[in-house]
Amino acid sequence: MTPSTKRPTYYEELRQKGYSRRDFMKFCTTIAAYLGLEASGVAQVSKALMSQPRVPVIWLHFQECTCCSESFIRSSHPIVADIVLDKISLDYTETLMAASGHQAEAAMEKTMKDYYGEYVLCVEGSVPVYDDGVYCCIGGKSAEQILEETAAGAKAIIGWGSCACNGCVQAAAPNPTGATPIHKLIKGKPIIKVPGCPPIGEVMAGVLVHLITFGRIPELDRIGRPKAFYSKRVHDSCYRRPYYDAGLFVQNFDDENAKKGYCLYKVGCRGPMTYNACGVTKWNDGVSFPIQSGHGCIGCSEENFWDNGPFYRRIANFPGFGIESNADKVGAVAAGVTVAGIAAHAIGTNLRKKKLIDTLITEGKESEKELS
Amino acid sequence: MTKHNLRRVFVWQLPVRVYHWLNALCIVVLCVTGYIIARPPGIQSGAEASFSYWFGINRFIHFVASYIFIFNFIFRIYWGFVGNKYADWKNFIPTNRKFFKEMWEVLKIDIMLKRNTEHLSIGHNAMAGFIYFLTFIAFAVQAITGFGLYASMSDWWLPNLFAWVPGLVGGDFVLREIHHATMWFFIIFAIIHVYLVFYHDYVEGRGETSSIIGGWKFIEEEVFQKEMEKEKAEMEEV
Numbered sequence: 001m002t003p004s005t006k007r008p009t010y011y012e013e014l015r016q017k018g019y020s021r022r023d024f025m026k027f028c029t030t031i032a033a034y035l036g037l038e039a040s041g042v043a044q045v046s047k048a049l050m051s052q053p054r055v056p057v058i059w060l061h062f063q064e065c066t067c068c069s070e071s072f073i074r075s076s077h078p079i080v081a082d083i084v085l086d087k088i089s090l091d092y093t094e095t096l097m098a099a100s101g102h103q104a105e106a107a108m109e110k111t112m113k114d115y116y117g118e119y120v121l122c123v124e125g126s127v128p129v130y131d132d133g134v135y136c137c138i139g140g141k142s143a144e145q146i147l148e149e150t151a152a153g154a155k156a157i158i159g160w161g162s163c164a165c166n167g168c169v170q171a172a173a174p175n176p177t178g179a180t181p182i183h184k185l186i187k188g189k190p191i192i193k194v195p196g197c198p199p200i201g202e203v204m205a206g207v208l209v210h211l212i213t214f215g216r217i218p219e220l221d222r223i224g225r226p227k228a229f230y231s232k233r234v235h236d237s238c239y240r241r242p243y244y245d246a247g248l249f250v251q252n253f254d255d256e257n258a259k260k261g262y263c264l265y266k267v268g269c270r271g272p273m274t275y276n277a278c279g280v281t282k283w284n285d286g287v288s289f290p291i292q293s294g295h296g297c298i299g300c301s302e303e304n305f306w307d308n309g310p311f312y313r314r315i316a317n318f319p320g321f322g323i324e325s326n327a328d329k330v331g332a333v334a335a336g337v338t339v340a341g342i343a344a345h346a347i348g349t350n351l352r353k354k355k356l357i358d359t360l361i362t363e364g365k366e367s368e369k370e371l372s
Numbered sequence: 373m374t375k376h377n378l379r380r381v382f383v384w385q386l387p388v389r390v391y392h393w394l395n396a397l398c399i400v401v402l403c404v405t406g407y408i409i410a411r412p413p414g415i416q417s418g419a420e421a422s423f424s425y426w427f428g429i430n431r432f433i434h435f436v437a438s439y440i441f442i443f444n445f446i447f448r449i450y451w452g453f454v455g456n457k458y459a460d461w462k463n464f465i466p467t468n469r470k471f472f473k474e475m476w477e478v479l480k481i482d483i484m485l486k487r488n489t490e491h492l493s494i495g496h497n498a499m500a501g502f503i504y505f506l507t508f509i510a511f512a513v514q515a516i517t518g519f520g521l522y523a524s525m526s527d528w529w530l531p532n533l534f535a536w537v538p539g540l541v542g543g544d545f546v547l548r549e550i551h552h553a554t555m556w557f558f559i560i561f562a563i564i565h566v567y568l569v570f571y572h573d574y575v576e577g578r579g580e581t582s583s584i585i586g587g588w589k590f591i592e593e594e595v596f597q598k599e600m601e602k603e604k605a606e607m608e609e610v
Binding site: 222223231232233236242243244245246247248249251265266270272273274275299302303304305308309314315316327328330331334335338339342345346348349352353355356357360363364 | 375376410411412414415419421422423424425426427428430483485486487524525535536539542543544545546548549552553555556559560563564567571574575577
């Protein structure tokens with residue numbers, strides 16, 4: 001192995017860390033499968049990881065709970081965590097870096113300077129914009145300032161989790177801090193949205209490996225999510241889907257149907273409206289996912305999911321009609337009012353248009369008589 | 373006592389009538405199956421899921437009906453350009469002051485029940501035409517939101533043309549709500565529509581109800597003569 005006059009490749013670093021080539025190839029195969037690549041894609045992944053030096057990463061934390069980082073370091077394959085946290089050269093991340101205070105800020109500035117235009121900026125959390133951004137300040141700077149500065153030299157930006165992608169809970173009405181997703185603040189840079197609360201660890205690793213392997217951002221859908229992971233509804237990959245088609249639904253969480261594992265559609269499952277890989281990739285090394293554990297999907301990777309009505313009801317409150325209103329209640333009342341109005345109108349017609357109606361009736365009766 | 377000397381006028385051509393009844397059937401089917409999709413009944417069954425598929429069939433009927441509904445609607449738009457003058461698109465969109473004036477008249481006579489014997493349009497009156505125009509917008513809303521929801525389940529290019537719709541409104545959840553709430557417009561429209569047909573039949577006695585079956589209405593001979601004169605005058609103007 002050549003001494004480190006140049007930056008070592010991922011593979012070199014992994015070997016130093018004690019992974020065998022077999023482990024490495026297993027990882028390449030796993031991640032290629034997650035990415036949805038064909039068999040030959042494995043070679044592309046391994047070649048990239050063997051030939052390319054580490055991509056510097058700056059991982060920012062703003063308004064968030066760090067569940068994205070937690071999810072990431074628990075992704076199923078150990079190399080996933082190692083490759084990114086130790087080996088992708090995570091130059092700055094509040095949660096996991098060793099440095100603190102001025103040293104940490106200096107490390108970030110060094111990365112921004114040394115790798116200008118090369119580093120990948122990962123953002124976890126939303127950015128508060130109200131009151132000059134006082135609601136989230138790090139090292140004397142507001143989140144918005146930090147984001148602007150770091151985004152300027154980034155090759156690509158990844159928005160981890162729903163906070164960065166759509167604001168998540170802190171952007172829920174009334175959004176007191178003005179929590180704003182990053183795509184509304186940064187223009188002119190490729191932004192990959194990886195929503196979820198948190199996103200699946202394997203999905204996060206897959207996105208990073210795709211960036212490294214192909215040197216470009218993965219194919220995105222219309223709202224900027226990688227198609228490989230966000231093109232299918234949870235509903236369409238749900239193992240309880242046959243119960244849906246058979247019309248067998250859980251009515252309550254404590255009923256017989258819930259025990260039988262029927263579809264959770266009627267207790268508010270957001271699977272039919274949510275695009276994510278939960279049904280396929282699952283969580284914690286494929287152990288389970290919410291629906292498998294008996295709880296409906298809450299649609300955490302969808303925009304505005306906190307404001308989309310109660311989690312345990314299918315139909316949202318109808319805007320402007322109070323808390324217990326929904327489209328059906330409002331509609332039924334409107335239909336009732338209509339019927340009442342019609343009844344009043346029918347009575348009114350017979351009173352006000354009596355003369356006209358009488359004329360018609362008389363005319364008809366006269367004709368009837370003349371005929372007989 | 374004035375005698376009504378009635379004259380038969382062919383108003384609704386066969387394609388218009390077929391459109392109307394197919395549309396009515398589709399709307400009923402779509403509302404019923406759609407409501408079931410939104411709020412399926414609770415069925416306690418001991419049967420294995422693999423032996424039953426009623427919810428899937430319900431959805432299938434909804435999708436088939438929606439395709440018929442949409443193509444029927446597209447056909448009606450086409451017919452608005454090639455059909456007779458009662459089917460013409462100008463009956464639906466307020467394009468001149470006369471249209472608004474007539475709408476106001478209808479509001480006074482039919483809704484506020486002011487006494488008046490003036491004869492209104494032979495085909496759609498202006499208010500009815502405008503309300504139908506609103507229903508066309510509701511048709512479009514349902515078609516666009518419906519295809520938007522359906523796009524992710526389909527491989528066909530037609531629904532996939534609408535794959536941008538969820539992103540526009542902020543996700544499938546909101547889209548589904550819009551699609552569901554708009555259903556109530558159809559229900560309320562249907563109630564009022566049927567009532568007003570009966571109302572017109574009752575106070576005018578010109579065969580309003582049966583016109584959509586046979587295609588003809590009856591108008592007074594004087595009205596017919598007046599219409600003829602009006603048309604002649606219009607022709608001379610041109």
